[in-house]
Each structure stands twice: as structure tokens, then as C-alpha cells.
Amino acid sequence: MKWCRFEHNGSISFGTLEDDEVHVAEVSGHPLGDHSYTGNRYSLEQVRILAPIIPPMLYAAGPNYRGHVEGMAARRGARPNYPAIPEPNFRSVHAIIGPEDNIVVPKDCSGAVQPEGQLAVVMGKRARNVSRDEALDCVFGYTIGNDISQRVWQGNDRTMFRGKNCDTFKPMGPYIVTDADPTGFHIVVRHNGQVWEDFRSRNQIWDTATWIQEMSRYTTLHPGDVLMLGTQGADGDMFPGDTVSVAVDGIGLLRNYIVAEE
Numbered sequence: 001m002k003w004c005r006f007e008h009n010g011s012i013s014f015g016t017l018e019d020d021e022v023h024v025a026e027v028s029g030h031p032l033g034d035h036s037y038t039g040n041r042y043s044l045e046q047v048r049i050l051a052p053i054i055p056p057m058l059y060a061a062g063p064n065y066r067g068h069v070e071g072m073a074a075r076r077g078a079r080p081n082y083p084a085i086p087e088p089n090f091r092s093v094h095a096i097i098g099p100e101d102n103i104v105v106p107k108d109c110s111g112a113v114q115p116e117g118q119l120a121v122v123m124g125k126r127a128r129n130v131s132r133d134e135a136l137d138c139v140f141g142y143t144i145g146n147d148i149s150q151r152v153w154q155g156n157d158r159t160m161f162r163g164k165n166c167d168t169f170k171p172m173g174p175y176i177v178t179d180a181d182p183t184g185f186h187i188v189v190r191h192n193g194q195v196w197e198d199f200r201s202r203n204q205i206w207d208t209a210t211w212i213q214e215m216s217r218y219t220t221l222h223p224g225d226v227l228m229l230g231t232q233g234a235d236g237d238m239f240p241g242d243t244v245s246v247a248v249d250g251i252g253l254l255r256n257y258i259v260a261e262e
Helices: 066-076 132-138 151-156 161-165 208-216
Strands: 002-008 011-018 023-029 035-043 058-060 089-091 102-105 117-123 139-146 186-191 194-200 226-228 243-248 252-260
Touching: 002 023, 011 035, 089 161, 117 186, 117 208, 117 243, 132 139, 132 208, 139 226, 139 243, 139 252, 151 161, 208 226
Parallel strands: 058 226, 102 252
Antiparallel strands: 002 011, 011 023, 023 035, 058 089, 117 139, 117 226, 186 194, 186 243, 243 252
């Protein structure tokens, strides 16, 4: 099943995709709680698709593909330093935007931002000290994330507050797909239509179940929490006027536009 969150005539609702994704069936309530179908159906042309969920907590997996470790090391002119354990980070939920929204480059940065297109997992159940075998039972579904980064700030600041968490720096969507195999996704990142990254979720250093197991040893994961699962490379610079998209087979296309802050 594919879930979405959408705006219609000024009202925001959840819904499910029907008729080979031609129509949205409106839902009253929340997909992670009590809900029922309203009987309203809209074509995709009648609605604005939003980020599919605003999570209570947004995490990022950090280095989770060897290619990303190597690409970032090349940017710094250093040797790759592969992580020995999963190392998650926090991201701001206030930075989340949806498909077709603008990524705004702040006035006082160098003028360039970089994409990190990736698969993201949405928690469906509370998870604390779960085993690896139990971990995927706590998952609601999977969506697409783009962990936009400003590398100068990321490298120079003492924290990643500016480099990762500016408003609009966390595109997400368009849909959440349930009942999927997290190792079976094909992810393609494009910049102005040119392929920058083409990789598979099965090539993660640590898979989804391992991330959930390890994180739940130290913190409680709650329904609706989202963990972005890492990207393959360390892509080039994007400037105002550019377009970035992340396509994941079985989920959809997350496309956004780079603009300058006014």
C-alpha cells in the first residue's frame, strides 16, 4: 500500500493511492492510529502532495555506504575512515519539505548545497531494546529523503546545525510504501537530469534491521519517527536554478528546486 499526505482546498489529510496512482482516497485520522476512509476521492491533479509524514523525531544514519565515506574523504583530501559502529545523527523536523518544493540556499553561505538522496524508514511501533529479528516488525514503511548539506558549514562549524538543518534542507516523499523489502530498493539521484548516483539499498554497510536494533539499545524509537538510511556518494555542488531529484523504484520521485534566499 502507498500512503500520502496531501492538501486539498486548504485542508490537509492523509490518503492512499488507488487506480495505479491516479486517484487519492482520503482518510480521516492518522495511518499510525485510528483511521477510516471518508469516501472522498481526488485525482492527483486536484491535490498538492506534501511530505508524507512530519515525524516526532528525524534521524540520519550517517555514513552507511562505503562510497559516501570514500567520496567525503576525497573532498577533504584525506584517507577514508570507515565507521566501526552505526553512528546516527539528529535532523530538524522543521527543515522538512515535500516534493516539488523549493530548497532555499541561505544568503550567507558559499552559494552551493549538496544532495544526499536516500531511502528512509518510518517507524510504526515503539521499539526499545529490540532484537534484529524483531526490528522490522516495528516498521510502518519506507519513503524517500534528501539530506541536503552545506559542506563548508559542515566542515568548519563545531556542530552540524547550519550545515544540515536549515529550513527546507530535508525534502521527503512523495509516498510511504508499506510491506516492502528494505534490501530491494534501487535509488537514483539526478542533478538537472544527469545521473549523479545509482545504487541499491542492499549495499548498505548496516541494514535497516541492524540500525533499529542498535539505536533501540540507547533510545526509544516511537511510531512516526523517521531514519534516513544514508547515501552512496558525495555529490557535486548545486546552485540556485538547479533541480535535484531522487527516484526509488516502488516508492516514487522526490523532485525539488534550488533557489536563493531573498
